[in-house]
Amino acid sequence: MSDKQSDGPRATGGRAPDVFTPGGWVPMRSHEDSEEVDFVIVGTGAGGGTLACKLAESGFSVVAMDAGPYWRPLEDFASDETEQQKLYWTDERIVDGENPIAMGSNNSGKSVGGSTVHFAMVSLRMRPEHFATRSKLGYGVDWPIGWEEMWRYYAEVEQALKIAGPVRYPWGPKRGRYPMRAHPMNAAANYLARGAEALGVDWTQTPVATLSAPHGKAHPCVYRGFCAIGCSTNAKQSVLVSWLPRALKAGAEIRDLAMVGRIETVNGRCTGVHYHREGEWHFQRARNVVVAGYAIETPRLLLNSANAEFPDGLANSSGLVGRNLMVQLNQAAWGHVEDDVRSYKGPPSLAVCEHWNYEDRGKDYAGGWSYMSQGPLPISWAKTLAGGRGLWGQALIDEMARNNHTVGLKMVGEVLPDARNRVTLTDETDQYGLRIPRITFAYSDNDRAMMAHATDFMDRSLEATGATDRWKEMGDTAHLNGTARMGHDRRTSVVDADCRSWDIPNLWVCDGSVFPTVGGVNPSLTIQAIACRTADRIRTMAAQGEL
Amino acid sequence: MAASHADIVATRLIAGGAAALAFSVFADSGLEHYRGSFANPTMVLPIGSAVLGLTMNGRRSAKPESSGSEVPTISHVGSAAIGVIGLGFHAYNILKRPGGASFNNLFYGAPAGAPATLILSGMLGGIADRMAKGEETIATLGLRSGRMVAGVVSIGILGSVAEAGLLHFRGAYHDPFMWLPVTLPPVAALSLARDVVSDEAHSITTGLLAATAALGLIGVGFHAYGVARNMGGFRNWRQNILAGPPLPAPPAFTGLAIAGLGALLLMKKGSRRG
Numbered sequence: 001m002s003d004k005q006s007d008g009p010r011a012t013g014g015r016a017p018d019v020f021t022p023g024g025w026v027p028m029r030s031h032e033d034s035e036e037v038d039f040v041i042v043g044t045g046a047g048g049g050t051l052a053c054k055l056a057e058s059g060f061s062v063v064a065m066d067a068g069p070y071w072r073p074l075e076d077f078a079s080d081e082t083e084q085q086k087l088y089w090t091d092e093r094i095v096d097g098e099n100p101i102a103m104g105s106n107n108s109g110k111s112v113g114g115s116t117v118h119f120a121m122v123s124l125r126m127r128p129e130h131f132a133t134r135s136k137l138g139y140g141v142d143w144p145i146g147w148e149e150m151w152r153y154y155a156e157v158e159q160a161l162k163i164a165g166p167v168r169y170p171w172g173p174k175r176g177r178y179p180m181r182a183h184p185m186n187a188a189a190n191y192l193a194r195g196a197e198a199l200g201v202d203w204t205q206t207p208v209a210t211l212s213a214p215h216g217k218a219h220p221c222v223y224r225g226f227c228a229i230g231c232s233t234n235a236k237q238s239v240l241v242s243w244l245p246r247a248l249k250a251g252a253e254i255r256d257l258a259m260v261g262r263i264e265t266v267n268g269r270c271t272g273v274h275y276h277r278e279g280e281w282h283f284q285r286a287r288n289v290v291v292a293g294y295a296i297e298t299p300r301l302l303l304n305s306a307n308a309e310f311p312d313g314l315a316n317s318s319g320l321v322g323r324n325l326m327v328q329l330n331q332a333a334w335g336h337v338e339d340d341v342r343s344y345k346g347p348p349s350l351a352v353c354e355h356w357n358y359e360d361r362g363k364d365y366a367g368g369w370s371y372m373s374q375g376p377l378p379i380s381w382a383k384t385l386a387g388g389r390g391l392w393g394q395a396l397i398d399e400m401a402r403n404n405h406t407v408g409l410k411m412v413g414e415v416l417p418d419a420r421n422r423v424t425l426t427d428e429t430d431q432y433g434l435r436i437p438r439i440t441f442a443y444s445d446n447d448r449a450m451m452a453h454a455t456d457f458m459d460r461s462l463e464a465t466g467a468t469d470r471w472k473e474m475g476d477t478a479h480l481n482g483t484a485r486m487g488h489d490r491r492t493s494v495v496d497a498d499c500r501s502w503d504i505p506n507l508w509v510c511d512g513s514v515f516p517t518v519g520g521v522n523p524s525l526t527i528q529a530i531a532c533r534t535a536d537r538i539r540t541m542a543a544q545g546e547l
Numbered sequence: 548m549a550a551s552h553a554d555i556v557a558t559r560l561i562a563g564g565a566a567a568l569a570f571s572v573f574a575d576s577g578l579e580h581y582r583g584s585f586a587n588p589t590m591v592l593p594i595g596s597a598v599l600g601l602t603m604n605g606r607r608s609a610k611p612e613s614s615g616s617e618v619p620t621i622s623h624v625g626s627a628a629i630g631v632i633g634l635g636f637h638a639y640n641i642l643k644r645p646g647g648a649s650f651n652n653l654f655y656g657a658p659a660g661a662p663a664t665l666i667l668s669g670m671l672g673g674i675a676d677r678m679a680k681g682e683e684t685i686a687t688l689g690l691r692s693g694r695m696v697a698g699v700v701s702i703g704i705l706g707s708v709a710e711a712g713l714l715h716f717r718g719a720y721h722d723p724f725m726w727l728p729v730t731l732p733p734v735a736a737l738s739l740a741r742d743v744v745s746d747e748a749h750s751i752t753t754g755l756l757a758a759t760a761a762l763g764l765i766g767v768g769f770h771a772y773g774v775a776r777n778m779g780g781f782r783n784w785r786q787n788i789l790a791g792p793p794l795p796a797p798p799a800f801t802g803l804a805i806a807g808l809g810a811l812l813l814m815k816k817g818s819r820r821g
Contacts, residue, residue, distance in 0.1 A: 162719075167650040180719040184655035185645075193645035205651055213721040214776040222778045222790070233778045 008278055009257040010070045011112075016248055019241050020217040020234060022075040029251045033284050037061040040273050040286035042260045042301060045114015046527035047511030048292030049239035049247070050157075054535030056250035060542075063253045063284060065275055067297075068110035070256035071117070071240065077232035081379040084229035087111050087118045091436070093296065094426050098442035101327055105228075105380075106478045108294060112256050113240025115294065116524060120228050121209040121236055122349050122412075123163050124521035125154045127172055127357050127368060130414075133517050139366035140416055140517040144488045144497035145533070151175070153529035158207070161237040161528075162215050165207030171358045180212045183221060188343035188373040189351035191407045195461030201355040206372060208347050209237040209524075223346040225375060243528075261434050263289050263305040263314055263507070270314075270507050276432050288547065290499075290508040292531075295325060295480035298513040299423040300437040302484065315484065315501035315509070320494050322423040324485055325441060326518045327477035329413030331451050332374065333458035335467030336405050343407060348375035356454070357520040365449035367414035368520035371458055374408040381406075388473040407467055409458040412478060413450050414520045415443075423483050479523050484513035498537040499530065506547070510534050553816040554678065554691065557809040558611040561696055562675035564806025566604035567798055568668035569626070573597035574795030575661065582789045583657075589636065593665055596622075596629045600665075604672045613679040620676060626669030633662025654717040660710045664799050667703040671696065671806045693813025697743045700807035704736035704759065707799050718792070724769055727762060732800055735759045739807055748814040756811065760804035766797025 010017050011028060018024030031037050038060035041048045045066075052064040069086075071077065078084065089108035095101050109115030128147035133140035143150075155176055158165075165178030182205035185193065189205070196203035210221045210231070221235035234241050244254060258277040263270055272285040291298050299322035303313035313321050349372035357368035376384060378400070385391045385399050421442065425435040443451075455472040462470055487493025490502035495514055501507040512527050519526075541547055572593055580590040603619040613619075641656035642648060653659060674696055677685055688695050711728040720726060735755035742752050774791035775781055788794065 180721070181654060181717045182651055185651065190645050197645060203645075213718045214773070215721065219776060219778040222786075235778075 011254050011256045016254055017070050017072050019072050026248055028248050029253055031063055031253055033282050036285040036287055037063050039288045039290055040284050041290040041292055043292035044112050045239055046116050046524045047531050049243045050528045050531035051510050051535055052252045053243040053247035054532055056247050056252035058539045065255045065258040065260055066112045067259040068112055070112040073232050073234055077230040079226050081229055081377050087230050091430055093436055094438045097440040101439055101441050101477055107480045113238045116238040117240050118228055118230050119524055120348050122522040123207045123209045123525040126519040126521055126526055130519035143516050144486055150529055153532045156532050157525055157528040161209045161242055162211055163207050163209055164212040166205045170202035170204050171354045178207055183212050185350050186346040187341040188375055188407055191465050192351040192373040194465045196353050198464035199461055201353055203351055203353045206349050206352040210347055211235045225344045225346055227347050259432050261432055265309055288506045290510050292511040294511050295483045295513045296423055296437050298509055298511055299483040303425050304434055315494050315503050315507055317503045318491055322483050323419045324417040324482040325421040325423055326415045326417055326482040328479045328518055329411055329451055330476040330478040331455050332408050332410040332473040333455055333462055334408040335462040335470035337407055337467050340404050341407050342404050343375040344377055349373055365446045367450055369411045369413035369454050370520050371409050371411045374410050388475050411454040412520055412522055413454055414518055415447055417482055481512040481515040481518045481523055484509045485516045486514040499534045553812050555611050557812045558675050558678045559608050560809030561671050561806045562604045562607035564802045565668045565671035566601055566608055567802030568664055569597045569600035569604055571795050571799040572665050575793055592629050593633055596626045600626045600668050600672055607675050607679055611679050623669040623673040627666045630662045630665030637662055660706050663706055670699055691813060692817050693810040694743045697739050697810035700803050701736045701740040703803045704732050708733050731762055732759045748811045753811055756804040756807045760801045763798045763801030767794055770794050
């Protein structure tokens with residue numbers, strides 16, 4: 001095919017790839033670099049892609065840039081883990097600290113649509129108290145947004161993504177009916193359910209962003225199980241196939257393979273962004289700049305944009321840009337069972353237990369966690385066995401041969417904000433000549449106590465279902481949040497509740513970086529909810545002349 | 548007593564309805580039990596029973612006089628018995644899953660009410676058979692007033708509505724036409740039930756049953772569209788006919804409604820006589 005992504009950008013010349021048609025195109029409004037657009041958005045993932053759609057639908061002129069390619073999943077995605085590495089952000093980064101974070105598949109994407117192109121589709125709401133952990137639970141820091149408002153935006157996102165969830169959700173305040181019904185449970189999910197019932201805690205079907213009925217041009221899920229390396233049927237409601245087609249229809253321009261390197265400021269306001277595309281640097285003028293590059297690239301861009309006006313980087317008068325990096329604990333318990341489980345069938349996490357997000361008693365640590373059934377693909381599983389369990393040679397081969405009988409449970413646990421966990425810049429530069437980020441991370445004693453409790457509980461759940469040869473995977477992390485936190489006070493946060501920077505009124509941050517705390521659930525739904533709220537606030541402020 | 552023209556037509560309609568139900572069971576349980584890989588050998592029983600029922604009822608519909616053979620009776624009693632056993636198996640299939648009688652298990656386990664279609668086919672076939680033999684009653688219930696058949700049909704339609712309602716809820720009523728089988732047939736069933744109670748056939752019931760019969764056929768078209776909306780459409784028919792909405796399910800409404808029209812005919816004759 002002549003239309004390979006390696007040939008260069010696809011979204012050019014007034015058209016963008018039609019994700020629903022092999023080789024297809026949809027018209028796209030285009031802007032000149034010299035045209036001052038209302039918003040240039042850096043990143044098209046859960047934050048930027050959602051915001052681009054909502055702002056365009058509100059009538060603003062929008063250019064959204066992404067460093068990654070613009071895929072057509074129906075023709076570009078293979079059922080092959082190695083090929084699909086192309087979805088991950090694997091540019092050079094330096095990781096250090098006591099517990100260096102493994103970067104790539106579990107936490108960063110480089111595609112139009114961002115990491116949602118390969119996320120596991122788990123779409124959970126944060127517990128209400130987790131938006132105010134300081135005042136309600138005595139740890140962390142409060143969000144500047146109330147839970148009732150966030151839960152209203154959750155409902156909007158769930159509706160947009162046609163989330164397939166259970167008829168009754170066992171935890172938290174009453175929520176509306178999910179737009180689609182939950183999927184059938186696979187055998188791995190049944191093991192979570194049986195274990196939870198044996199231990200006397202609730203469980204339910206995981207609300208997931210993959211269709212259980214047709215929606216528009218997207219087919220219902222066919223349970224291939226390759227979700228985490230990119231869905232080739234479009235059942236998965238990634239930003240690429242959900243918000244972005246809407247954004248294009250509403251007049252947004254999306255530029256793929258466009259790496260933003262620096263934000264320009266004049267007299268304390270942003271004037272546009274310098275971006276690298278087709279081998280050259282360009283400058284796009286804009287009235288507002290939104291940074292939505294996720295928790296590594298967002299602080300990196302803000303810090304790389306330091307200039308004479310803002311020598312410490314943009315939006316950084318608090319000194320907090322890059323600080324309070326939070327991963328989520330992703331430890332697991334695994335075991336063997338008699339029957340054929342084939343856990344890789346269907347979406348990987350079809351059952352969930354949020355008991356320990358909502359139960360505060362019986363813990364010797366602060367924070368919450370959930371756990372889900374697992375369905376690793378073979379290469380990923382071999383890496384877990386080799387890296388996480390230290391198997392090699394014949395032992396590894398023997399264990400891989402028992403793959404169909406393996407069951408596992410994996411946590412998503414709340415890491416507390418700590419200013420020492422941070423993103424800074426090194427002096428090394430990358431292929432664009434931009435300074436690469438240094439990512440420094442260490443677990444706290446609180447994190448370790450949570451891991452111990454969670455892995456023990458998950459192990460007991462597996463034991464209760466008769467699993468043998470059990471072991472605990474202690475090394476993994478997932479998701480990245482918190483390096484440009486939102487807050488009430490400009491001295492202790494980077495942006496306000498509207499994601500607007502305290503220092504530069506036309507600079508915004510809209511992605512997982514703004515999370516003050518992360519809760520014990522996967523962050524994508526919350527990021528999209530924040531983006532929807534931010535768009536509403538921008539529209540209101542624009543109407544009141546406050547932009 | 549010599550059979551009147553109305554009796555003969557009614558017998559044809561009731562047997563025809565039973566045949567349509569048997570066909571629906573044959574095709575639906577055939578597909579679904581194939582999908583379930585005939586994990587339990589008894590899963591072939593409804594298919595065999597439905598084929599026999601289809602033959603018996605088809606012949607009865609074509610020739611509404613009995614030769615006195617007991618084979619049809621064996622077939623109809625067998626259908627009903629296998630249907631009852633099937634209800635038990637399906638309930639077990641649902642209840643053994645984690646969560647028990649939860650929505651998700653009702654959605655994806657063996658369909659709780661489906662075997663009842665075989666019972667209905669057996670009952671209607673049995674009634675048509677007795678009528679063909681010139682019998683006036685089953686137990687103490689009068690056959691020729693049409694009220695018994697109408698009662699069976701009314702309950703049967705409501706059961707099918709419950710099944711369609713549950714499974715269309717599973718599909719999140721993503722297409723507005725999915726509301727049709729849970730709105731029109733219940734009205735027809737209630738109108739028919741009113742006629743049973745008042746022992747008077749209203750012409751509105753005839754219209755509603757005719758519409759329900761048509762809906763069952765139109766439903767096949769909608770379900771075919773639903774199959775086409777799955778990945779690969781009909782090019783991938785071997786997967787999508789199993790994964791998509793069941794093509795043979797909607798004609799169960801047609802079968803019941805046809806038998807209901809037969810019942811109405813008997814009731815009208817009764818009121819003319821009175």
